[in-house]
Amino acid sequence: MLNEKFLNENDLVLLSVKDHICTLTLNRPRHYNALSMPMIESISTALDKINEDKEIHVVILAGNGPGFCSGHDLKEICENKNQAYTEALFSKCSQMMLKILKLNQPVIAKVHSIATAAGCQLAASCDLVAASEKAQFATPGVNIGLFCSTPMVALTRSVSRKHAMEMLLTGDMFSAEHAFNIGLVNKVVKEHELDSTVEELALKIASKSPLTVSIGKRAFYKQIELGISDAYEYANAVMCQNMLKNDADEGIRAFIEKRQPKWTGS
Template identity: 55%
Template sequence: MTSVVSNDPLLRADLNGIATLTLNRPAQRNALSIGLMEAIIAEFDRIKEDAGVRVVVITGAGTCFCAGHDLKELRADPSRAHYEKTFALCSTMMQRIVALPQPVIAAVHGIATAAGCQLVATCDLAVAAEESHFATPGVNIGLFCSTPMVALTRAVSRKQAMEMLLTGEPIDAPTALRLGLVNRLAPTPQVMEEAVDLAVEIIAKSPLTLKLGKQAFYAQAELGLAAAYDYASQVMTENMMALDAQEGIDAFLAKRKPEWKGC
Protein backbone atom coordinates (compact mmCIF):
# COMPACT_ATOMS: atom_id res chain seq x y z
CA MET A 1 0.00 0.00 0.00
CA THR A 2 2.82 2.42 0.90
CA SER A 3 5.04 3.22 -2.08
CA VAL A 4 7.96 5.03 -0.42
CA VAL A 5 11.30 4.05 -1.97
CA SER A 6 13.81 3.04 0.70
CA ASN A 7 16.25 0.22 1.40
CA ASP A 8 15.29 0.12 5.07
CA PRO A 9 13.24 -3.00 5.91
CA LEU A 10 11.04 -0.94 8.24
CA LEU A 11 9.79 2.61 7.85
CA ARG A 12 8.37 4.81 10.62
CA ALA A 13 6.29 7.95 10.25
CA ASP A 14 4.79 9.87 13.18
CA LEU A 15 1.84 12.24 12.93
CA ASN A 16 -0.55 13.54 15.59
CA GLY A 17 0.28 10.86 18.12
CA ILE A 18 0.16 7.96 15.63
CA ALA A 19 3.35 6.06 14.77
CA THR A 20 2.94 4.21 11.48
CA LEU A 21 5.34 1.30 10.96
CA THR A 22 5.55 0.04 7.38
CA LEU A 23 7.02 -3.37 6.60
CA ASN A 24 9.18 -2.43 3.65
CA ARG A 25 10.18 -5.55 1.74
CA PRO A 26 7.58 -5.40 -1.04
CA ALA A 27 9.58 -7.57 -3.44
CA GLN A 28 9.52 -10.32 -0.82
CA ARG A 29 5.87 -9.63 0.06
CA ASN A 30 7.13 -8.13 3.33
CA ALA A 31 8.39 -11.49 4.57
CA LEU A 32 9.72 -11.37 8.13
CA SER A 33 13.47 -11.63 7.73
CA ILE A 34 15.72 -11.54 10.76
CA GLY A 35 16.68 -7.97 9.87
CA LEU A 36 13.05 -6.86 9.65
CA MET A 37 12.09 -8.51 12.93
CA GLU A 38 15.08 -6.97 14.70
CA ALA A 39 14.10 -3.57 13.32
CA ILE A 40 10.52 -3.97 14.52
CA ILE A 41 11.64 -4.97 18.02
CA ALA A 42 14.02 -2.02 18.21
CA GLU A 43 11.28 0.37 17.09
CA PHE A 44 8.84 -1.00 19.67
CA ASP A 45 11.47 -0.46 22.36
CA ARG A 46 11.78 3.18 21.28
CA ILE A 47 8.02 3.68 21.06
CA LYS A 48 7.51 2.22 24.52
CA GLU A 49 9.41 5.17 25.99
CA ASP A 50 7.92 7.78 23.65
CA ALA A 51 5.08 9.61 25.42
CA GLY A 52 4.28 11.40 22.16
CA VAL A 53 3.11 8.14 20.57
CA ARG A 54 -0.42 7.21 21.57
CA VAL A 55 -1.25 4.53 18.99
CA VAL A 56 0.81 2.40 16.59
CA VAL A 57 -0.39 1.34 13.13
CA ILE A 58 1.40 -1.47 11.29
CA THR A 59 1.00 -1.84 7.53
CA GLY A 60 2.93 -3.20 4.55
CA ALA A 61 4.50 -1.67 1.48
CA GLY A 62 3.45 -2.85 -1.94
CA THR A 63 0.62 -5.22 -2.72
CA CYS A 64 0.32 -7.17 0.53
CA PHE A 65 0.60 -6.95 4.29
CA CYS A 66 2.95 -9.82 5.15
CA ALA A 67 3.55 -13.29 3.69
CA GLY A 68 5.11 -14.75 6.83
CA HIS A 69 8.67 -15.85 7.40
CA ASP A 70 11.32 -15.43 4.72
CA LEU A 71 11.60 -19.05 3.57
CA LYS A 72 14.66 -18.39 1.40
CA GLU A 73 16.48 -16.96 4.41
CA LEU A 74 15.34 -19.87 6.56
CA ARG A 75 16.71 -22.45 4.12
CA ALA A 76 19.94 -20.53 3.44
CA ASP A 77 21.25 -21.82 6.78
CA PRO A 78 19.69 -25.22 7.57
CA SER A 79 21.09 -25.36 11.09
CA ARG A 80 19.11 -25.88 14.26
CA ALA A 81 20.68 -22.75 15.75
CA HIS A 82 19.46 -20.62 12.82
CA TYR A 83 15.92 -21.99 13.05
CA GLU A 84 15.84 -21.51 16.82
CA LYS A 85 17.06 -17.93 16.45
CA THR A 86 14.46 -17.09 13.80
CA PHE A 87 11.44 -18.47 15.65
CA ALA A 88 12.57 -17.13 19.03
CA LEU A 89 13.03 -13.69 17.49
CA CYS A 90 9.55 -13.81 16.00
CA SER A 91 8.07 -14.85 19.35
CA THR A 92 9.89 -11.97 21.04
CA MET A 93 8.52 -9.54 18.46
CA MET A 94 4.94 -10.72 18.98
CA GLN A 95 5.26 -10.46 22.75
CA ARG A 96 6.60 -6.91 22.37
CA ILE A 97 3.27 -5.96 20.79
CA VAL A 98 1.32 -7.36 23.73
CA ALA A 99 3.64 -5.68 26.24
CA LEU A 100 3.64 -2.31 24.48
CA PRO A 101 1.71 0.30 26.52
CA GLN A 102 0.21 1.79 23.36
CA PRO A 103 -2.54 0.02 21.38
CA VAL A 104 -1.35 -1.49 18.09
CA ILE A 105 -3.57 -1.61 14.98
CA ALA A 106 -2.85 -3.77 11.94
CA ALA A 107 -3.88 -2.17 8.64
CA VAL A 108 -4.08 -5.17 6.31
CA HIS A 109 -4.27 -5.37 2.54
CA GLY A 110 -3.55 -8.18 0.11
CA ILE A 111 -2.53 -11.26 2.05
CA ALA A 112 -1.54 -11.97 5.65
CA THR A 113 -0.26 -15.53 5.77
CA ALA A 114 1.59 -17.73 8.30
CA ALA A 115 3.58 -15.38 10.57
CA GLY A 116 1.84 -12.50 8.79
CA CYS A 117 -1.51 -13.85 9.97
CA GLN A 118 0.12 -14.30 13.38
CA LEU A 119 1.05 -10.62 13.34
CA VAL A 120 -2.56 -9.62 12.62
CA ALA A 121 -3.87 -11.91 15.36
CA THR A 122 -1.33 -10.48 17.82
CA CYS A 123 -2.12 -6.82 17.20
CA ASP A 124 -4.69 -5.36 19.57
CA LEU A 125 -6.97 -4.36 16.68
CA ALA A 126 -7.06 -4.93 12.94
CA VAL A 127 -8.59 -3.15 9.96
CA ALA A 128 -8.61 -5.16 6.74
CA ALA A 129 -9.20 -4.47 3.09
CA GLU A 130 -12.37 -6.06 1.77
CA GLU A 131 -10.27 -8.02 -0.76
CA SER A 132 -7.68 -9.27 1.72
CA HIS A 133 -7.11 -12.91 2.64
CA PHE A 134 -5.67 -14.68 5.68
CA ALA A 135 -4.13 -18.13 6.01
CA THR A 136 -1.85 -20.38 8.05
CA PRO A 137 -0.68 -22.51 5.10
CA GLY A 138 2.43 -24.08 6.60
CA VAL A 139 0.84 -27.52 6.52
CA ASN A 140 0.99 -27.34 2.71
CA ILE A 141 4.80 -27.25 2.77
CA GLY A 142 5.32 -29.65 5.65
CA LEU A 143 5.81 -26.97 8.28
CA PHE A 144 2.86 -26.71 10.70
CA CYS A 145 2.20 -23.09 11.70
CA SER A 146 2.90 -23.77 15.37
CA THR A 147 3.94 -20.28 16.45
CA PRO A 148 1.17 -18.56 14.45
CA MET A 149 -1.15 -21.01 16.20
CA VAL A 150 -0.44 -19.33 19.55
CA ALA A 151 -1.83 -15.98 18.43
CA LEU A 152 -4.56 -17.44 16.23
CA THR A 153 -6.07 -19.58 19.01
CA ARG A 154 -6.24 -16.48 21.21
CA ALA A 155 -8.07 -14.50 18.53
CA VAL A 156 -10.65 -16.94 17.12
CA SER A 157 -12.44 -20.06 18.34
CA ARG A 158 -10.41 -23.25 18.65
CA LYS A 159 -12.29 -25.15 15.94
CA GLN A 160 -11.98 -22.28 13.46
CA ALA A 161 -8.27 -21.97 14.25
CA MET A 162 -7.79 -25.72 13.89
CA GLU A 163 -9.49 -25.73 10.50
CA MET A 164 -7.20 -22.96 9.25
CA LEU A 165 -4.14 -24.76 10.64
CA LEU A 166 -5.02 -28.25 9.38
CA THR A 167 -6.20 -27.29 5.90
CA GLY A 168 -4.01 -24.28 5.16
CA GLU A 169 -6.92 -22.85 3.19
CA PRO A 170 -7.24 -19.05 3.14
CA ILE A 171 -10.23 -17.19 4.51
CA ASP A 172 -11.53 -13.98 3.00
CA ALA A 173 -11.94 -10.67 4.82
CA PRO A 174 -15.68 -11.02 5.60
CA THR A 175 -14.95 -14.42 7.16
CA ALA A 176 -12.07 -12.96 9.15
CA LEU A 177 -14.43 -10.27 10.43
CA ARG A 178 -17.07 -12.84 11.37
CA LEU A 179 -14.50 -14.98 13.21
CA GLY A 180 -13.12 -12.01 15.13
CA LEU A 181 -9.67 -11.99 13.53
CA VAL A 182 -10.23 -8.40 12.37
CA ASN A 183 -12.39 -5.55 13.69
CA ARG A 184 -13.34 -3.56 10.62
CA LEU A 185 -13.34 -3.81 6.82
CA ALA A 186 -12.74 -1.07 4.29
CA PRO A 187 -12.17 -0.76 0.55
CA THR A 188 -8.48 -1.24 -0.18
CA PRO A 189 -7.77 2.47 -0.87
CA GLN A 190 -9.37 3.43 2.45
CA VAL A 191 -7.72 0.87 4.76
CA MET A 192 -5.15 3.28 6.20
CA GLU A 193 -7.76 6.01 6.51
CA GLU A 194 -10.02 3.65 8.47
CA ALA A 195 -7.10 2.55 10.67
CA VAL A 196 -6.19 6.19 11.36
CA ASP A 197 -9.82 7.02 12.18
CA LEU A 198 -9.80 4.16 14.70
CA ALA A 199 -6.52 5.42 16.13
CA VAL A 200 -7.89 8.97 16.47
CA GLU A 201 -10.92 7.60 18.32
CA ILE A 202 -8.58 5.84 20.78
CA ILE A 203 -6.30 8.86 21.19
CA ALA A 204 -9.24 10.83 22.59
CA LYS A 205 -9.13 8.64 25.71
CA SER A 206 -6.85 8.94 28.74
CA PRO A 207 -3.38 7.53 27.93
CA LEU A 208 -3.03 6.21 31.48
CA THR A 209 -6.37 4.43 31.28
CA LEU A 210 -5.46 2.84 27.95
CA LYS A 211 -2.13 1.64 29.35
CA LEU A 212 -3.76 0.13 32.44
CA GLY A 213 -6.57 -1.38 30.39
CA LYS A 214 -4.37 -3.03 27.76
CA GLN A 215 -2.11 -4.54 30.39
CA ALA A 216 -5.09 -5.81 32.38
CA PHE A 217 -6.80 -7.25 29.31
CA TYR A 218 -3.96 -9.64 28.53
CA ALA A 219 -3.15 -10.43 32.16
CA GLN A 220 -6.70 -11.43 33.15
CA ALA A 221 -7.10 -13.57 30.04
CA GLU A 222 -4.47 -15.97 31.40
CA LEU A 223 -6.14 -16.35 34.81
CA GLY A 224 -8.98 -18.48 36.17
CA LEU A 225 -12.33 -16.78 36.71
CA ALA A 226 -11.96 -16.00 40.42
CA ALA A 227 -8.34 -14.87 40.06
CA ALA A 228 -9.29 -12.74 37.06
CA TYR A 229 -11.98 -10.93 39.05
CA ASP A 230 -9.62 -10.41 42.01
CA TYR A 231 -6.97 -9.00 39.70
CA ALA A 232 -9.42 -6.82 37.74
CA SER A 233 -10.86 -5.43 40.97
CA GLN A 234 -7.37 -4.35 42.02
CA VAL A 235 -6.82 -2.71 38.64
CA MET A 236 -10.15 -0.87 38.91
CA THR A 237 -9.16 0.43 42.35
CA GLU A 238 -5.77 1.57 41.07
CA ASN A 239 -7.48 3.21 38.10
CA MET A 240 -9.97 5.01 40.36
CA MET A 241 -7.10 6.51 42.35
CA ALA A 242 -5.68 8.09 39.20
CA LEU A 243 -6.31 11.76 38.47
CA ASP A 244 -7.58 10.94 34.98
CA ALA A 245 -10.38 8.75 36.35
CA GLN A 246 -11.40 11.45 38.81
CA GLU A 247 -11.29 14.06 36.05
CA GLY A 248 -13.23 11.83 33.66
CA ILE A 249 -16.00 11.11 36.13
CA ASP A 250 -16.24 14.76 37.21
CA ALA A 251 -16.35 15.86 33.56
CA PHE A 252 -19.09 13.33 32.82
CA LEU A 253 -21.17 14.53 35.75
CA ALA A 254 -20.63 18.16 34.76
CA LYS A 255 -21.38 17.39 31.09
CA ARG A 256 -18.07 18.78 29.85
CA LYS A 257 -15.09 17.42 27.92
CA PRO A 258 -12.39 15.89 30.16
CA GLU A 259 -8.86 17.26 30.20
CA TRP A 260 -6.52 14.29 30.53
CA LYS A 261 -3.29 14.59 32.49
CA GLY A 262 -1.96 11.10 31.85
CA CYS A 263 -1.67 10.33 35.54
Protein backbone atom coordinates in the same frame (compact mmCIF):
# COMPACT_ATOMS: atom_id res chain seq x y z
CA MET B 1 9.17 12.15 20.01
CA LEU B 2 10.73 9.63 17.65
CA ASN B 3 13.55 11.07 15.61
CA GLU B 4 12.85 11.74 11.96
CA LYS B 5 15.99 9.77 11.03
CA PHE B 6 13.83 6.66 11.15
CA LEU B 7 11.97 7.91 8.09
CA ASN B 8 14.28 6.31 5.52
CA GLU B 9 12.96 4.48 2.50
CA ASN B 10 15.87 2.04 2.70
CA ASP B 11 14.93 0.96 6.24
CA LEU B 12 13.18 -2.36 6.77
CA VAL B 13 10.54 -0.51 8.78
CA LEU B 14 9.31 3.05 8.35
CA LEU B 15 8.03 5.17 11.23
CA SER B 16 5.96 8.32 11.09
CA VAL B 17 4.12 10.15 13.87
CA LYS B 18 1.13 12.47 13.58
CA ASP B 19 -1.57 13.44 16.08
CA HIS B 20 -0.11 11.05 18.71
CA ILE B 21 -0.45 8.17 16.23
CA CYS B 22 2.62 6.25 15.09
CA THR B 23 2.43 4.35 11.81
CA LEU B 24 4.93 1.50 11.67
CA THR B 25 5.21 0.25 8.10
CA LEU B 26 6.91 -2.99 7.10
CA ASN B 27 9.16 -2.13 4.18
CA ARG B 28 10.23 -5.16 2.14
CA PRO B 29 7.66 -4.68 -0.62
CA ARG B 30 9.38 -6.89 -3.21
CA HIS B 31 9.37 -9.75 -0.69
CA TYR B 32 5.78 -9.19 0.47
CA ASN B 33 7.28 -7.97 3.76
CA ALA B 34 8.56 -11.44 4.67
CA LEU B 35 9.94 -11.61 8.19
CA SER B 36 13.65 -12.10 7.69
CA MET B 37 15.87 -12.05 10.76
CA PRO B 38 16.89 -8.40 10.10
CA MET B 39 13.22 -7.47 9.61
CA ILE B 40 12.25 -9.05 12.94
CA GLU B 41 15.10 -7.24 14.69
CA SER B 42 14.09 -3.93 13.06
CA ILE B 43 10.47 -4.32 14.18
CA SER B 44 11.61 -5.16 17.72
CA THR B 45 13.86 -2.10 17.86
CA ALA B 46 11.05 0.11 16.57
CA LEU B 47 8.62 -1.28 19.18
CA ASP B 48 11.12 -0.55 21.96
CA LYS B 49 11.41 3.07 20.81
CA ILE B 50 7.64 3.44 20.50
CA ASN B 51 7.06 1.97 23.95
CA GLU B 52 9.31 4.63 25.51
CA ASP B 53 7.65 7.54 23.71
CA LYS B 54 4.84 9.00 25.83
CA GLU B 55 3.75 11.24 22.96
CA ILE B 56 2.59 8.17 21.05
CA HIS B 57 -0.88 7.02 22.09
CA VAL B 58 -1.75 4.54 19.30
CA VAL B 59 0.22 2.48 16.78
CA ILE B 60 -0.88 1.48 13.28
CA LEU B 61 0.97 -1.51 11.83
CA ALA B 62 0.91 -1.54 8.04
CA GLY B 63 2.70 -3.14 5.12
CA ASN B 64 4.28 -1.41 2.12
CA GLY B 65 3.73 -2.89 -1.34
CA PRO B 66 1.46 -5.68 -2.56
CA GLY B 67 1.29 -7.67 0.69
CA PHE B 68 0.80 -6.98 4.39
CA CYS B 69 3.15 -9.79 5.44
CA SER B 70 3.75 -13.19 3.86
CA GLY B 71 5.30 -14.78 6.93
CA HIS B 72 8.86 -15.94 7.43
CA ASP B 73 11.42 -15.55 4.66
CA LEU B 74 11.56 -19.14 3.36
CA LYS B 75 14.57 -18.44 1.13
CA GLU B 76 16.53 -17.18 4.12
CA ILE B 77 15.47 -20.23 6.12
CA CYS B 78 16.68 -22.58 3.37
CA GLU B 79 20.02 -20.80 3.23
CA ASN B 80 20.52 -21.03 7.00
CA LYS B 81 19.01 -24.39 7.86
CA ASN B 82 20.75 -25.27 11.09
CA GLN B 83 19.57 -25.62 14.68
CA ALA B 84 21.24 -22.47 16.04
CA TYR B 85 19.72 -20.22 13.34
CA THR B 86 16.30 -21.87 13.56
CA GLU B 87 16.13 -21.54 17.35
CA ALA B 88 17.26 -17.90 17.20
CA LEU B 89 14.79 -17.05 14.41
CA PHE B 90 11.68 -18.40 16.12
CA SER B 91 12.75 -17.15 19.54
CA LYS B 92 13.29 -13.60 18.27
CA CYS B 93 10.03 -13.70 16.33
CA SER B 94 8.07 -14.86 19.38
CA GLN B 95 9.69 -12.14 21.49
CA MET B 96 8.72 -9.56 18.87
CA MET B 97 5.10 -10.74 18.88
CA LEU B 98 5.04 -10.54 22.67
CA LYS B 99 6.35 -6.98 22.51
CA ILE B 100 3.20 -6.04 20.59
CA LEU B 101 1.04 -7.48 23.37
CA LYS B 102 3.12 -5.80 26.09
CA LEU B 103 3.39 -2.44 24.33
CA ASN B 104 1.97 0.45 26.35
CA GLN B 105 0.02 1.62 23.31
CA PRO B 106 -2.73 -0.30 21.51
CA VAL B 107 -1.78 -1.57 18.06
CA ILE B 108 -4.11 -1.61 15.04
CA ALA B 109 -3.13 -3.89 12.16
CA LYS B 110 -4.04 -2.35 8.80
CA VAL B 111 -4.22 -5.36 6.50
CA HIS B 112 -4.63 -4.37 2.86
CA SER B 113 -3.66 -7.67 1.25
CA ILE B 114 -2.30 -11.10 2.19
CA ALA B 115 -1.40 -11.96 5.79
CA THR B 116 -0.11 -15.51 5.78
CA ALA B 117 1.72 -17.77 8.27
CA ALA B 118 3.73 -15.51 10.59
CA GLY B 119 2.05 -12.58 8.83
CA CYS B 120 -1.31 -13.89 10.02
CA GLN B 121 0.30 -14.32 13.45
CA LEU B 122 1.44 -10.70 13.30
CA ALA B 123 -2.07 -9.46 12.58
CA ALA B 124 -3.57 -11.70 15.26
CA SER B 125 -1.05 -10.39 17.80
CA CYS B 126 -2.30 -6.83 17.33
CA ASP B 127 -5.05 -5.48 19.56
CA LEU B 128 -7.34 -4.62 16.65
CA VAL B 129 -7.39 -5.58 12.97
CA ALA B 130 -8.94 -3.61 10.13
CA ALA B 131 -8.85 -5.21 6.70
CA SER B 132 -9.57 -4.37 3.12
CA GLU B 133 -12.22 -6.53 1.49
CA LYS B 134 -9.38 -7.79 -0.73
CA ALA B 135 -7.27 -8.97 2.23
CA GLN B 136 -6.71 -12.69 2.73
CA PHE B 137 -5.53 -14.72 5.70
CA ALA B 138 -3.94 -18.15 5.94
CA THR B 139 -1.72 -20.40 8.04
CA PRO B 140 -0.47 -22.52 5.12
CA GLY B 141 2.55 -24.17 6.73
CA VAL B 142 0.91 -27.61 6.56
CA ASN B 143 1.06 -27.36 2.76
CA ILE B 144 4.88 -27.33 2.82
CA GLY B 145 5.42 -29.77 5.67
CA LEU B 146 5.95 -27.09 8.32
CA PHE B 147 2.94 -26.79 10.63
CA CYS B 148 2.23 -23.19 11.68
CA SER B 149 2.94 -23.91 15.35
CA THR B 150 3.99 -20.42 16.41
CA PRO B 151 1.25 -18.62 14.41
CA MET B 152 -1.12 -21.04 16.14
CA VAL B 153 -0.43 -19.37 19.50
CA ALA B 154 -1.75 -15.99 18.41
CA LEU B 155 -4.49 -17.48 16.23
CA THR B 156 -6.00 -19.63 18.99
CA ARG B 157 -6.20 -16.59 21.25
CA SER B 158 -8.20 -14.71 18.63
CA VAL B 159 -10.65 -17.25 17.21
CA SER B 160 -12.45 -20.40 18.37
CA ARG B 161 -10.63 -23.74 18.44
CA LYS B 162 -12.62 -25.20 15.57
CA HIS B 163 -11.99 -22.25 13.28
CA ALA B 164 -8.31 -22.17 14.22
CA MET B 165 -7.94 -25.88 13.50
CA GLU B 166 -9.62 -25.45 10.13
CA MET B 167 -7.11 -22.78 9.13
CA LEU B 168 -4.16 -24.76 10.51
CA LEU B 169 -5.12 -28.17 9.09
CA THR B 170 -6.24 -27.08 5.61
CA GLY B 171 -3.73 -24.31 4.96
CA ASP B 172 -6.44 -22.67 2.86
CA MET B 173 -6.60 -18.97 2.09
CA PHE B 174 -9.56 -17.31 3.78
CA SER B 175 -11.26 -14.06 2.81
CA ALA B 176 -11.42 -10.94 4.94
CA GLU B 177 -15.15 -11.55 5.34
CA HIS B 178 -14.50 -15.04 6.74
CA ALA B 179 -11.80 -13.61 9.03
CA PHE B 180 -14.36 -11.10 10.29
CA ASN B 181 -16.97 -13.80 10.86
CA ILE B 182 -14.61 -15.90 13.01
CA GLY B 183 -13.37 -12.93 15.05
CA LEU B 184 -9.89 -12.52 13.60
CA VAL B 185 -10.76 -9.11 12.11
CA ASN B 186 -12.69 -6.20 13.64
CA LYS B 187 -13.63 -4.32 10.48
CA VAL B 188 -13.75 -5.11 6.76
CA VAL B 189 -14.06 -2.17 4.40
CA LYS B 190 -13.64 -1.35 0.74
CA GLU B 191 -10.05 -0.97 -0.36
CA HIS B 192 -10.28 2.80 -0.82
CA GLU B 193 -11.83 3.21 2.66
CA LEU B 194 -9.14 1.34 4.62
CA ASP B 195 -6.85 4.29 5.32
CA SER B 196 -9.64 6.58 6.53
CA THR B 197 -11.25 3.81 8.58
CA VAL B 198 -8.04 3.02 10.41
CA GLU B 199 -7.23 6.70 10.90
CA GLU B 200 -10.68 7.35 12.37
CA LEU B 201 -10.33 4.40 14.74
CA ALA B 202 -6.83 5.43 15.79
CA LEU B 203 -7.88 9.04 16.42
CA LYS B 204 -10.81 7.89 18.54
CA ILE B 205 -8.52 5.78 20.74
CA ALA B 206 -5.84 8.48 20.82
CA SER B 207 -8.38 10.91 22.26
CA LYS B 208 -8.67 8.82 25.44
CA SER B 209 -6.35 9.03 28.42
CA PRO B 210 -3.14 7.26 27.31
CA LEU B 211 -2.52 6.18 30.89
CA THR B 212 -5.97 4.62 31.20
CA VAL B 213 -5.65 2.85 27.86
CA SER B 214 -2.24 1.48 28.84
CA ILE B 215 -3.59 0.22 32.17
CA GLY B 216 -6.54 -1.37 30.41
CA LYS B 217 -4.49 -3.09 27.72
CA ARG B 218 -2.11 -4.60 30.25
CA ALA B 219 -4.99 -5.77 32.43
CA PHE B 220 -6.90 -7.26 29.49
CA TYR B 221 -4.14 -9.65 28.50
CA LYS B 222 -3.29 -10.62 32.08
CA GLN B 223 -6.84 -11.36 33.23
CA ILE B 224 -7.72 -13.38 30.14
CA GLU B 225 -5.15 -16.02 31.11
CA LEU B 226 -6.56 -16.37 34.66
CA GLY B 227 -9.44 -18.39 36.09
CA ILE B 228 -12.57 -16.32 36.58
CA SER B 229 -12.19 -15.87 40.37
CA ASP B 230 -8.54 -14.82 40.04
CA ALA B 231 -9.45 -12.59 37.11
CA TYR B 232 -12.02 -10.71 39.19
CA GLU B 233 -9.57 -10.35 42.08
CA TYR B 234 -6.91 -8.97 39.75
CA ALA B 235 -9.38 -6.68 37.93
CA ASN B 236 -10.68 -5.31 41.24
CA ALA B 237 -7.14 -4.33 42.22
CA VAL B 238 -6.53 -2.70 38.82
CA MET B 239 -9.84 -0.82 39.03
CA CYS B 240 -8.96 0.57 42.45
CA GLN B 241 -5.51 1.68 41.31
CA ASN B 242 -6.97 3.26 38.17
CA MET B 243 -9.61 5.09 40.22
CA LEU B 244 -6.88 6.87 42.20
CA LYS B 245 -5.16 8.28 39.10
CA ASN B 246 -5.51 11.96 38.21
CA ASP B 247 -6.91 11.14 34.78
CA ALA B 248 -9.76 9.16 36.33
CA ASP B 249 -10.59 12.08 38.60
CA GLU B 250 -10.44 14.50 35.66
CA GLY B 251 -12.55 12.22 33.46
CA ILE B 252 -15.29 11.85 36.08
CA ARG B 253 -15.35 15.59 36.83
CA ALA B 254 -15.47 16.41 33.11
CA PHE B 255 -18.40 14.04 32.63
CA ILE B 256 -20.32 15.61 35.53
CA GLU B 257 -19.49 19.13 34.33
CA LYS B 258 -20.38 18.24 30.72
CA ARG B 259 -17.02 19.26 29.22
CA GLN B 260 -14.13 17.61 27.42
CA PRO B 261 -11.50 16.13 29.76
CA LYS B 262 -7.91 17.35 29.74
CA TRP B 263 -5.66 14.34 30.18
CA THR B 264 -2.30 14.63 31.91
CA GLY B 265 -1.27 10.99 31.77
CA SER B 266 -0.98 10.79 35.54
